[in-house]
Every structure is written in structure tokens, then in C-alpha cells.
Amino acid sequence: xxxxxxxxxxxxxxxxxxxxxxxxQEVTEAFLQRIHxxxxxxxxxxxxxxxxxxxQARQVDEQVLTGARRSGRELPPLAGIPVAVxxxxxxxxxxxxxxxxxxxxxxxxxxxxxxxxxxxxxxxILGKTNLDxxxxxxxxxxxxxxxxxxxxxxxRVPGGSSGGSAAAVAAGMAPxxxxxxxxxxxxxxxxxxxxxxxxxxxxxVSRYGLVAFxxxxxxxGPMARTVTDCAILLNVIAGNDPRDSTSxxxxxxxxxxxxxxxxxxxxxGIPRECFVEGLQPEVREAVLQAARLFSDLxxxxxxxxxxxxxxxxxxxxLIAPAEASSNLARYDGVQYGYRAKAGDLYTMYxxxxxxxxxxxxxxxxxxGTYALxxxxxxxxxxxxxxxxxxxxxxxxxxxxxxxxxxxxxxPTVAFPLGEKVTDPLQMYLNDIFTxxxxxxxxxxxxxxxxxxxxxxxxxxxxxxxxxxxxVLRAAFTFEQHTEYWKARPVTSDTVTRDKVKE
Amino acid sequence: xxxxxxxxxQDEFExxxxxxxxxxxxxxxxxxxxxxxxxxxxxxxxxxPVCLGLPGSLPVINRKAVELGLRTALALNCTIHPQSQFHxxxxxxxxxxxxYQISQYQYKDHPPLASDGHLTFEFDGQARTVRxxxxxxxxxxxxLVHVERDGTVLYSLVDYNRSGVPxxxxxxxxxxxxxxxxxxxxxxxxxxxxxxxxxxxxxxxGTLRCDANVSLRRRGEPLGIRTEVKNMNSLRAVEKAxxxxxxxQREILQAGGEVVQETRHWDERREVTFGxxxxxxxxxxxxxxxxxxxxMVLDPAWIEEIRRTLPELPEExxxxxxxxxxxxxxDAALLVENKAMADFFEATIKLFPQPKTVCNWLLGDVTxxxxxxxxxxxxxxxxPEKLAEMLKLMEDGTISIRLAKEILEEMLATGKDASSxxxxxxxxxxxxxxxxxxxxxxxxxxxxxxxxxxxxxxxxALTFLVGQVMRKTSGRANxxxxxxxxxxxxxx
Numbered sequence: 001x002x003x004x005x006x007x008x009x010x011x012x013x014x015x016x017x018x019x020x021x022x023x024x025q026e027v028t029e030a031f032l033q034r035i036h037x038x039x040x041x042x043x044x045x046x047x048x049x050x051x052x053x054x055x056q057a058r059q060v061d062e063q064v065l066t067g068a069r070r071s072g073r074e075l076p077p078l079a080g081i082p083v084a085v086x087x088x089x090x091x092x093x094x095x096x097x098x099x100x101x102x103x104x105x106x107x108x109x110x111x112x113x114x115x116x117x118x119x120x121x122x123x124x125i126l127g128k129t130n131l132d133x134x135x136x137x138x139x140x141x142x143x144x145x146x147x148x149x150x151x152x153x154x155x156r157v158p159g160g161s162s163g164g165s166a167a168a169v170a171a172g173m174a175p176x177x178x179x180x181x182x183x184x185x186x187x188x189x190x191x192x193x194x195x196x197x198x199x200x201x202x203x204x205v206s207r208y209g210l211v212a213f214x215x216x217x218x219x220x221g222p223m224a225r226t227v228t229d230c231a232i233l234l235n236v237i238a239g240n241d242p243r244d245s246t247s248x249x250x251x252x253x254x255x256x257x258x259x260x261x262x263x264x265x266x267x268x269g270i271p272r273e274c275f276v277e278g279l280q281p282e283v284r285e286a287v288l289q290a291a292r293l294f295s296d297l298x299x300x301x302x303x304x305x306x307x308x309x310x311x312x313x314x315x316x317x318l319i320a321p322a323e324a325s326s327n328l329a330r331y332d333g334v335q336y337g338y339r340a341k342a343g344d345l346y347t348m349y350x351x352x353x354x355x356x357x358x359x360x361x362x363x364x365x366x367x368g369t370y371a372l373x374x375x376x377x378x379x380x381x382x383x384x385x386x387x388x389x390x391x392x393x394x395x396x397x398x399x400x401x402x403x404x405x406x407x408x409x410x411p412t413v414a415f416p417l418g419e420k421v422t423d424p425l426q427m428y429l430n431d432i433f434t435x436x437x438x439x440x441x442x443x444x445x446x447x448x449x450x451x452x453x454x455x456x457x458x459x460x461x462x463x464x465x466x467x468x469x470x471v472l473r474a475a476f477t478f479e480q481h482t483e484y485w486k487a488r489p490v491t492s493d494t495v496t497r498d499k500v501k502e
Numbered sequence: 503x504x505x506x507x508x509x510x511x512q513d514e515f516e517x518x519x520x521x522x523x524x525x526x527x528x529x530x531x532x533x534x535x536x537x538x539x540x541x542x543x544x545x546x547x548x549x550x551p552v553c554l555g556l557p558g559s560l561p562v563i564n565r566k567a568v569e570l571g572l573r574t575a576l577a578l579n580c581t582i583h584p585q586s587q588f589h590x591x592x593x594x595x596x597x598x599x600x601x602y603q604i605s606q607y608q609y610k611d612h613p614p615l616a617s618d619g620h621l622t623f624e625f626d627g628q629a630r631t632v633r634x635x636x637x638x639x640x641x642x643x644x645x646l647v648h649v650e651r652d653g654t655v656l657y658s659l660v661d662y663n664r665s666g667v668p669x670x671x672x673x674x675x676x677x678x679x680x681x682x683x684x685x686x687x688x689x690x691x692x693x694x695x696x697x698x699x700x701x702x703x704x705x706x707x708g709t710l711r712c713d714a715n716v717s718l719r720r721r722g723e724p725l726g727i728r729t730e731v732k733n734m735n736s737l738r739a740v741e742k743a744x745x746x747x748x749x750x751q752r753e754i755l756q757a758g759g760e761v762v763q764e765t766r767h768w769d770e771r772r773e774v775t776f777g778x779x780x781x782x783x784x785x786x787x788x789x790x791x792x793x794x795x796x797x798m799v800l801d802p803a804w805i806e807e808i809r810r811t812l813p814e815l816p817e818e819x820x821x822x823x824x825x826x827x828x829x830x831x832x833d834a835a836l837l838v839e840n841k842a843m844a845d846f847f848e849a850t851i852k853l854f855p856q857p858k859t860v861c862n863w864l865l866g867d868v869t870x871x872x873x874x875x876x877x878x879x880x881x882x883x884x885x886p887e888k889l890a891e892m893l894k895l896m897e898d899g900t901i902s903i904r905l906a907k908e909i910l911e912e913m914l915a916t917g918k919d920a921s922s923x924x925x926x927x928x929x930x931x932x933x934x935x936x937x938x939x940x941x942x943x944x945x946x947x948x949x950x951x952x953x954x955x956x957x958x959x960x961x962x963a964l965t966f967l968v969g970q971v972m973r974k975t976s977g978r979a980n981x982x983x984x985x986x987x988x989x990x991x992x993x994x
Contacts, residue, residue, distance in 0.1 A: 090558040103557070110551050112558060211557040215793035244560050245795050323793055326590050329601035330555050334660070349594060372592075372788035381790060 005030035006172040007488075010081050010229040013175060017080045020069055024080030028057035028124050031082045035126065035173045043148050044158075044167040046087045047095050048127035053082065056124045064122050077236055079122030084174035086165050087128035088135055089220065090209040091115050094125070098211050099143035100133045102331045102338045102356030112209020113244065114178060114220050114237040121236045126174055129164030133358045134328065135185055135213045137161050138430040141421045142360045149417070150193060151489040152455055156414040159189030159430075165223050166193035170489060176233050177223040182213050183316050184409075184434025186221045187446040191409035191458020194448045194487065196475070197223040198230045199434075201466045202441035203248035205234075206241030212327040214320035215246075217438050226485060227447065227476040231255040234468065250466060258469035259476045264298030266474060269402035273309040274433055280412040286450030286457045287408045293481060294406070294474070304402065306394040311387050312436035313428060318371045318384035319439075324361075325368030331356060363424065388439050395440045399464050404474055407433050409446040409458030433460060443468045447475045448484035456484070515718040515755065517748055518725060519684045520676035523691065524669050525701045526642065526709040527570045532666035533641040534561030534604065539668070541707065545647075545661035553641075553666030555599030560794050563588075567639055567668035568798070570700045571615050572808050574670060575637045577698055577815055580619030585799050587612030588639075588792040593785060596660055597644040605640035605671075607789040612797065614638035623690045623817075625683050632687055633675040642667040670700070676715065676725070681744035685737050688712055689839070692737075693816050696841045705736050712740055716747045718755060726751075727761040731775055733768045743768035747775050819844060827857035836865055842880045843869075846889075853890035856897075863889065867907060871914045883917030892920035900924065900931055904977055932979045935987065938971070941979070942987050945970045956992055964988060 005013070005027055016022045032050055039045050060080045068075045085091060088098045090108035092115075097103045111119070118125065132142035140148040140163025148163045150156040151171040158167040162179030166189035169177050179186040181199035190197025198221045205220045212218060222233035232255075239252045270291055275284060291301045333339030333352035340351035357365070371380040398405060410430055420427040437444040442462050449459035459478070463471040479485055532539055535552035551559040575582055589607040606614040619634035644665035648655045672691070678684045692710060695701040703710045717728035731747050734740045746768075751761050766775040814822075816838050823834035838844050843864055850860045868889075872879055892913065896906045901924060909923050932938060945967055946953055956963035964985070971984045 096557070098557070106557075108551075108556065108558065110556075110559075208560050209558040212794075243562060245562050246560075246793075322790065326592050326602050326788070326790070329592060329594065330557070330599065332594065332596075332601060334596045335554065335599060336556070345596065346594075369788065372790055374786045374788075377788075377790070 006034045006175075008175065009226050010078070010175045010224065010232055011226070013081055014075070014079075017065060018069070018075060020065075024057040024060040024065060024124065025054060027080055028053050028082055028126070031126060031172075031174060034171075035168075038151075038171055038173060041149065041154060042151060042167050042171055042173075043146055044129055044164040044171065044173060045084070045127045046097060046099060046130050046143075046145055046164065049094055049125060052094065053124050053126050056119075060122050060124065076120070076122035077232060078118065078176075080124065081122070081176060082124045082126045082174055083118055083233070084126050084129050084165055084168045084177040085115065085118075086131055086162050086177070086179050088131060088180055088211040088213075089115060089178060090211065091125065091128065094128065096128065096211070097145070098134045099131045099145055100331075100357065100361070101144045102352070103336075104144075104338060106337050108209075110209065112220075113206035113241045115209065117236050118178075123176075123236070129162070129168055129177060131164055131185075132161035133361050134211070134324070135161040135180055135182055135218075136324070136360050136364055138184070138188055138427055139415075139417075139421065140164060140167075140189070141417060142358055144358055147417060150414045150455075152194065153414065156416050156455070157192070159192035159410070159414065161185040161189070162197070162223065163189045163193075166190055166195055166197065169193070169195045169223050169225060172488070175224065176229060178220055178233075178237070179223045180210055180213075180218060180220050181434075181438065182217045182219075182320060183438045184431040186223060187434050187444055187458065187460060188410045188430060190223055190446040191448075191460075192414040192456065194451075194456030194458075194484070194489070195223060195225050196227050196230050196445065196447050196479075196485070197221065198234060198445045198468070198471070199438070199443065200234065200238060200468055201248070201443045203246055204252075204443070204466065204468065205237050206239075206244040206247045208241055208243040208247075212323075214323040215327060216323060217316075217320060217441075219438075227445075227472060227479050228256065228259055230445070231259055231472050231476075238468075248466065253469060255468060255472055258472040260473055261477045261480045263294055263474055263477045266294070266299040266404060266470070267402045268294055268299050268301045268404045268406050268474075269304035269398050270301055270406050271306045271309065271398075272303050273306055274407040278411050278429065278432075279408065280452065282450070282452035283408050283410070283412060283457050286452075287406070287459055290449045290459045290478065291406055293478065297477060297481065299474075301406070302402070304398050304405070306391075306398060306436065308387065308390045308394050309436055312391055312439055313432055315384045315387045315391065316431075316435045316439060317367065317428065318380050319388060321364040321368030322371045322381050322384075323368065325365045325372065328357075328361065328365055360424070391436055392440045395436075395442060395462075403464070403467075403470055405462040407460050407462070409433060409460040413452050413455035413457055437462050441465060443471050445471050445475045447478055448487075449478070449482070450484060451487070456487075514720070515752060516721050517679055517681075518676045518717045518719060518728075519678035519681070519744060520715045521672075521674045521678065521684060521688065522713045522715070523672040523674075523688070524711040524713075525574075525672065525695060525703075527567050527668040527670055528699060528701060529564055529566045529570065529668050531564060531566075533564050533567055533639065533668040534666055537666065541709075543663055545659070545663060548663045549665070553599070554662055555601075555665075561604060561792075563795060563798060564668060567670075568615070568800075569808060570668075570698075571637060571639050571670050572800070572805060573698050573812060574672070574695065574700050575616030575619065576805075576809050576812060577694055578616075578619035578621055578634045578637065578672070580616035580634060580637055582616045582800065582805055583613040584802065585612070585797050586615050586638075587797050588795045589789045590792050591640075592788045595643070596658065597646050597665070599644065599662060599665055603641060603643065604792055604795070606638035608636060608638075609789075612791065615798075621687070621691060621694070623687065625686050630683065630687075632677045635673040635675050636671075637673075638671050640669050640671060641665070642669045676717075681741045681748060684714065684744055685741040688740055689737055690816070693839050693841065697813055697816055697819075699813070705734075705739075708735070714740065714744055714747075716744055716751070717761070718748065718751050726755075727763050729761065729763065729775075729777075730765045731768060732765060733770075735770065739768060739770060742773060743775055746773065750775065816841075823857075827851070827861075829857060829861055833861050833865060837861060840879055846879075846884075846886055849886035850889050853886060854893045854897075856893070859893060860889070863893070863910070867910050868914070871911065882914055884914060888913060888919045895920055895924065899933065899980065902931060902977065902981065905931070932975055933983060935983065938975075938979055938983060938987055939991075941971055941974050942984070942991055945974065946988075946991060953992065964992075 139157035165177035170193035342348035
């Protein structure tokens with residue numbers, strides 16, 4: 001029974017919960033059981049809130065489901081559905097560490113807006129998922145508490161930084177998860193774990209309670225095994241929040257209404273700059289095949305150019321670290337988190353940060369501090385802002401004649417643990433196709449579009465600002481015409497690398 | 503002595519002073535969150551994730567603070583920038599929970615709230631104009647409390663109640679030419695802020711803080727090296743600290759030395775400024791636009807509405823008092839300087855329409871009482887109704903001026919009203935001629951010599967006799983009446 005439940009999508013779980021076939025508690029226990037069975041190997045979770053989740057499920061059973069079944073009232077959209085939450089999103093009373101030693105043991109006194117909305121929608125919060133420390137990385141190897149492994153191959157990375165959320169969903173430890181995406185941190189791990197991940201338009205989802213990495217880029221988004229589940233989760237978390245000044249004051253559509261199998265007449269641009277050296281041949285082939293499928297279904301696919309794409313990576317690695325250097329200044333040992341012992345204030349500051357932060361975080365803080373310093377500000381930070389504007393303009397031009405842009409999510413499939421962790425530049429190249437989309441603030445989704453050596457490949461679809469609907473419609477259409485999303489990694493208790501490779 | 507020193511310096515050197523004034527705004531809630539700004543609450547009770555700078559929290563601009571900033575900028579004749587930007591000022595200190603302060607930095611492409619204004623005031627009989635470089639908004643820091651034993655700090659505690667309280671920074675151009683002028687400017691500015699209901703202006707409580715940049719130069723030469731003087735907690739302290747600093751710099755320059763550019767603190771007790779012993783490095787605050795806040799775009803209609811609803815400002819009020827109430831310019835200025843007193847004045851003359859009398863009492867006895875008792879005008883238990891009642895009793899002759907002064911003192915001490923004090927003490931003036939005539943007889947019988955002197959033509963002797971009658975009646979006799987009765991009796 002347990003395995004059966006954990007195979008279900010959020011939509012299927014909801015049907016059964018509404019009918020009364022299963023209870024929220026049964027659902028929650030099934031997922032918890034699977035977490036306890038698999039997670040010692042995968043390490044997708046940093047914290048599993050077993051008691052809290054069961055208590056919450058009981059409450060939903062007693063107060064929400066029973067009442068709704070009796071009165072015939074509409075159920076809250078996620079009533080009784082478990083969700084895993086990336087550990088850089090604040091959960092009241094539940095540890096929120098950002099996978100950093102410096103925040104070990106910190107329990108926020110408040111819920112992030114998205115978590116409030118999850119609770120209001122009846123969702124059960126299973127626990128907190130692993131990530132690269134402060135979301136800085138593309139493999140979840142930068143976690144201060146050990147890496148997460150890819151359910152498709154335990155010797156490989158799940159991608160990052162939302163690697164814990166991606167692995168949890170891929171392995172059936174949660175039907176839904178929240179990730180955060182600054183330069184590809186939802187889309188890239190979704191691609192590497194063979195699931196669906198959507199980065200909404202910057203401003204679509206409140207950042208209140210998301211521990212900031214780079215404020216002008218960070219965005220929370222849904223991760224799930226199907227496009228429909230992503231849309232349902234997006235419905236719950238999206239919308240204006242007066243506590244986040246950068247959240248857009250725009251009406252939010254019902255995103256599930258966009259889920260139609262229809263792409264006829266859709267004009268899809270394929271940037272020629274994406275098909276360059278470094279792109280794995282199988283990835284290239286899978287993405288071009290996806291384009292052919294869209295053409296067959298009546299969409300118009302054309303080659304386009306994003307001339308400043310080459311500059312996206314260096315631009316990102318000035319803006320994001322600059323903001324991070326300031327955002328992470330607050331971890332100083334004074335108020336909360338780790339504090340090193342020292343005789344005076346400045347030694348305490350220095351030791352706390354030296355001992356509390358990992359190497360990649362320190363690298364980016366130094367980069368960003370440098371980029372903002374007097375005498376360098378104009379040459380680096382300000383210049384990067386100007387290039388960011390050019391990259392945005394590239395997309396603006398492309399969207400004059402096209403409704404959607406299609407490209408790979410990641411240049412390769414999941415790579416072995418340890419392969420790139422000592423080579424930051426190689427690691428950064430993982431996000432070469434997701435970063436430009438982040439810089440332009442656009443909505444982008446990654447959907448499974450093939451396999452190479454048994455490892456999933458992701459297709460990225462990018463839309464106009466606040467046009468998640470077209471992105472979702474195209475992704476849904478693609479999903480309905482393919483089978484890749486149905487594949488599941490073999491993750492029984494006896495799973496070994498060889499078995500997965502068969 | 504120091505005044506002399508200053509005058510001498512002005513002969514040889516020109517003094518150049520610019521002020522940076524930090525004003526706590528009178529908003530109910532903080533700059534970027536909904537926490538209360540109330541002063542004096544137990545430590546760390548007026549805090550939330552935002553003003554504690556907790557991970558994940560985000561700022562939201564307080565509209566009221568922007569309105570108060572705009573009110574000030576308009577009253578200071580500034581150019582309002584329709585779009586401005588907040589910035590992060592990055593530095594580490596335990597009273598700064600995020601280790602950056604959200605402030606407004608002056609960049610060409612995103613200016614502060616307002617700039618390029620001026621304030622004109624009269625000083626030394628001349629109209630002086632001080633240019634305002636900029637007006638911007640920012641958040642206050644928390645407060646460190648150092649726990650000491652035997653003069654060494656054992657540990658420090660942080661109170662975040664003040665963290666995030668809205669601050670307005672007003673920066674002048676270096677247009678002030680003497681410590682006295684700086685004090686006068688600051689006093690005028692404070693009055694203006696009180697009129698605008700933007701600030702309580704209490705320097706002693708720190709709701710108004712002033713730092714000063716001071717330098718000296720030989721006339722016609724470029725600006726000299728300046729020092730920044732901090733920690734001046736009253737108008738008097740500003741003048742004294744600047745005078746000290748001017749004298750100190752002059753001594754250095756006259757000895758052929760060079761002033762060190764540094765921050766110096768005013769020691770109120772020792773009346774000196776001192777530099778910190780640590781060597782100062784040029785701080786790099788790494789300002790950059792605050793990505794958590796979108797640029798602040800001001801609706802021109804809103805600015806217009808604020809302009810239209812600006813209250814009467816001190817300068818206008820002073821002019822009106824001279825024209826409408828025929829007060830002397832000096833009295834009008836004194837009255838207007840204290841907004842609470844000027845408001846009190848206007849309320850009183852509605853009840854007792856003799857502006858000059860009311861003004862004299864307020865500036866005389868009432869102010870005198872407050873000064874001797876070290877109280878603020880607003881702390882006195884006096885109301886316009888009570889003062890008007892007392893003045894009416896005086897006008898209709900129920901009490902004499904002398905009595906009135908006594909009664910007022912009692913009113914100020916106890917909060918009672920005049921009529922009950924009069925009734926309690928039986929202080930009503932004796933105007934009964936028959937009663938007074940009997941006392942006049944007594945006095946004449948007891949003082950044969952003065953009576954003889956008066957009759958011999960010594961007018962002065964009458965004054966003595968009147969005084970004797972007043973003494974016997976404990977001052978309750980109407981002096982005019984006594985005068986007449988005595989004359990009648992002595993001539994008769």
C-alpha cells in the first residue's frame with residue numbers, strides 16, 4: 001500500500017482523499033515511511049518533521065476532510081497532500097539551516113509567506129530538503145551537512161541547489177516540493193532528476209521568508225513529477241504579498257486552466273547560441289527532437305539569436321555574489337546561529353564566519369565584496385547591471401516574434417559526485433542555459449525530454465514575463481505526447497548503482 | 503572668554519561649518535515594518551523578523567515616513583525627486599542587525615528623496631541663508647548597553663527596539679560661519695520640524711542628533727582640513743563643542759601645524775572634544791541599490807497635497823504676530839520659537855483677547871517658573887482656560903497684579919485654578935471703602951511723623967502710608983482706592 005501511495009501524483013492523491021479512500025494520515029505516513037527507508041542513502045532531507053507532519057495530517061483529517069466530505073464543500077487545494085520544503089525557506093519552529101553550519105539549530109519564529117499559503121491550503125509539511133549552502137551551487141555538494149545523491153544513480157549528483165527537493169520528488173519521498181531558483185536552482189536539478197520544475201517570473205511568488213542569496217534573482221517555485229502538479233502548487237504559492245515590495249501586484253490566473261493539449265500556431269524560438277561546444281550530444285539530440293515534436297503538433301519552431309548569451313555567466317557571477325556579500329553579512333554570531341569563541345568583537349566576527357561558512361560561500365562573498373568596493377564598483381557591478389539590461393533586451397526582441405523559447409536546461413546529464421566540486425568554473429557552466437533566463441526575470445520550466453545512459457535529460461521552455469500560462473500549456477502538451485515523465489528510478493531498499501545502470 | 507577667542511579667529515581665519523542632522527520621525531511604526539516606535543519600552547519588546555534582520559525577512563517602506571520627509575523637504579524649499587532609490591550601506595556593528603543600513607545614497611541616476619533647498623533666518627541682525635544639500639530617509643540602529651565593573655566592560659547587550667525607527671537626515675552645505683550661527687540655525691530648524699509635526703526635536707533624548715563638520719581657512723583660501731564633531735546633546739553643547747574645536751584648530755594652524763582629518767567626540771563634562779585613539783581608515787561602505795525595494799516613485803498629486811496642507815511655519819507666524827497682535831518682533835520671535843507656547847498663546851487670546859498681556863505673562867512669569875524649576879513648557883499644568891480666568895480676575899480688579907503673580911505661581915505648582923486659590927485663601931481684593939477707611943484711620947493714628955511730613959509737602963510720605971495700609975490688609979487692598987482715601991483724609 002505504502003509504495004502505491006507514494007507513486008501517486010498530487011492530483012491522484014487528492015481524488016482518493018476527496019473520495020475518502022485514504023486519509024491524510026495514511027498518505028503522510030506512507031511518505032514518511034519511504035523517507036525513512038530511502039533517505040539514509042539519498043540524503044535529500046536535512047530535517048524530517050515526523051511528529052509535526054502526522055499531527056498536521058490528523059488535523060486535516062478531522063477538521064478539513066471530514067467536514068468537507070460531509071458538507072460537500074470544496075476542499076482546500078492541497079488538503080492532506082505532503083510537501084517537502086527546501087531548507088532556505090523559513091518554517092516556524094522547524095529548523096531552517098540553508099545547509100550551513102552557521103545557521104545550524106536556528107528555528108525561525110515565523111513562516112515564509114509560501115509556507116503560510118501551503119498551510120492554509122491544507123498541505124502537510126514533511127520536512128526540509130538539502131541544498132548547496134545558501135543555494136550557492138549546482139550539485140548539492142556544497143551542503144554543510146553532506147551531499148544529496150541522485151536517485152537515478154547514487155554515484156551522481158542530483159543537481160542543485162534544490163537537489164534535495166528534486167531527489168525527494170524523483171524518489172517518491174514527496175509528491176510535491178518547493179525549490180528556489182537564483183540562476184537555475186529549480187530547473188537544473190529538476191532536469192538532472194527527471195522531474196518537472198518551474199521558476200516563475202521574478203515577482204510572481206513572494207520571497208518573504210526565503211533566506212536571501214541574491215535578492216534581485218531569487219524566486220521560489222514548484223517541483224513535482226507532472227506539469228499539472230506544478231501548476232497546482234504554483235496556484236497556491238503565487239500572488240502579490242504586501243510584505244515583499246518586489247512581488248508583482250498583478251492578478252493571478254488559475255494556472256491549471258492553462259493545462260491544455262494545444263500548441264498549434266505557437267511560435268517557438270530556438271537560440272542558436274545554445275548549441276555550442278560543451279553541450280552533450282545526447283542532450284542536443286533530445287532537445288532538437290522535442291522541437292520536432294512541437295513542430296509536428298503545429299507549433300512554428302525557428303532558430304533565433306540571443307547575442308549576449310555569452311556574457312550571462314560573468315554578469316551573473318558579479319551581480320549574484322555582490323548581493324550575496326551583503327545579504328550574508330548578517331551571519332555574524334551576534335543574534336542567532338553559530339558563534340565562535342573569541343576575546344573581542346572583530347575576532348568573533350572573523351572566526352564565526354571563517355568556521356561557519358563553507359568554501360563556495362566564502363568564495364562568493366569575497367567576489368561580491370570586491371565587485372562592490374570603491375574603485376571597482378563601476379567596472380564590475382555597474383557594468384554587470386548594464387549587461388543584464390542587454391540580455392533582457394535580447395529576450396524582449398525574441399519575444400516580439402515568438403511566444404516561447406526552447407532550449408536545453410543543462411548542457412549535460414547528472415555528473416559524478418566529486419567531479420566538478422574542485423573546479424568552480426566547470427561547475428558554473430552547468431547553469432549556462434538557466435542563468436540568462438534568471439537575469440531577465442523570465443518564467444522557465446524544465447520537463448523530462450529523454451535519457452542518456454539511463455540518466456534524465458531536461459527540456460527548458462521559457463516564456464514572456466508573467467506568462468507562466470503559455471509555458472505550462474506547452475510543457476503540458478509535451479508531457480501528454482511523451483512518456484519520459486513516467487519513468488521512475490529504481491529506489492528500493494536494496495538499490496545499488498549497478499541495478500540502476502542495467 | 504571663548505566668545506572672545508571666536509571673534510579673534512574670525513579676524514584671521516574664516517570658520518566653515520556644515521551640519522548633518524538626524525531626525526527621528528514622529529511615525530507610529532518603524533521605517534520598514536509595523537513595530538511601534540514608542541520610546542522607553544522594555545528592551546527587545548518592539549521587534550519583529552524585519553527589524554531584527556532575521557534571515558528571509560524583507561523591508562516595506564513606511565508611507566507616513568515618506569510623507570514627513572516630503573513635508574520637511576517642501577518647508578526647506580528643496581527639489582523633490584519624483585523617483586528615488588534606497589541603498590545599502592554595508593558595515594559591521596552589533597547594533598546593526600543586518601550589518602547593512604538601508605539608507606539613501608546620492609548617485610547621479612538615483613538621487614535621494616530631496617535636495618538643493620535652503621533655510622533663511624535672521625542672525626545678528628542680518629538675513630542668513632543656509633543651503634540644504636539633501637534630505638533623505640533611512641533606518642535607525644539598535645542600542646548597545648555595556649555592562650561594566652570597575653571601569654571595564656564585562657559584556658555588552660543589544661536592545662533592538664530602536665532598530666528600524668525612521669530617521670531623516672538633513673545635510674547642509676558648509677555655509678555656517680560661527681558656532682553661534684550654527685546654534686541659531688539648528689534652533690530654527692528644530693522649531694521648524696516641531697511646527698511640521700515631523701519631530702519632537704528633543705536633543706537630550708536623541709530624537710534630534712547633530713554632527714558637525716568644522717574647518718578653518720585663511721580668507722580667500724580653499725577649504726581647510728575638517729574634523730567631524732559628534733555626541734553633542736543640546737543646542738548649548740553644539741555651540742560649546744564647536745567653539746572648542748575652532749579654538750583647538752586655530753591653535754594648531756597658528757603654530758604652523760596641520761589639522762588631522764578625524765572624528766572627534768564632545769565630552770560634555772570636561773568640555774573638550776577628543777579623537778578616538780584608534781587610527782581611522784577610510785570606510786568603504788560599498789553602497790549599492792537595495793534590491794529588496796523597488797524604486798520609490800512619488801505621485802505628483804500627493805506631493806501637491808502635502809504642499810497644500812503644510813501648516814503655518816514659524817516665519818509666517820512671527821510676521822503675523824507682529825502685524826495682527828502688535829507684538830514686538832522680539833516678543834513674537836520668542837513666543838513662536840516654542841510651538842507649544844505659541845499654540846497656547848493663540849488659545850488663550852481667544853478667551854482673553856489682550857495679546858500683549860497674555861504674551862507678557864507667558865514670556866515672563868510662566869517661562870520664569872519653568873526655567874527655575876527646570877521644566878519644559880509642556881510639562882506645566884497650565885491650560886489656556888486657567889490662564890485666561892486668572893487674567894480676567896485681574897482685569898476686573900478682583901485681584902491685584904501682585905496677587906496675580908502669587909496665584910499664578912500656586913497654579914503652576916499645584917494645577918489648581920485661580921478662583922479656587924482666591925477662595926481658599928480669602929485673597930479677594932478689599933474694595934469696601936468703609937472697611938478700608940477704618941484701616942486708614944488706624945495707620946494715620948499710628949504714624950504721626952509721616953503724616954506731618956506729608957502735610958508739610960513731602961509727597962513721598964504718602965507712599966509709605968499706602969504701604970502700611972497694604973501691609974495691614976496683606977496686600978488685598980486696592981492700591982488706587984487706598985491712595986484716594988488717604989489723600990481725602992489728609993487733605994480734609
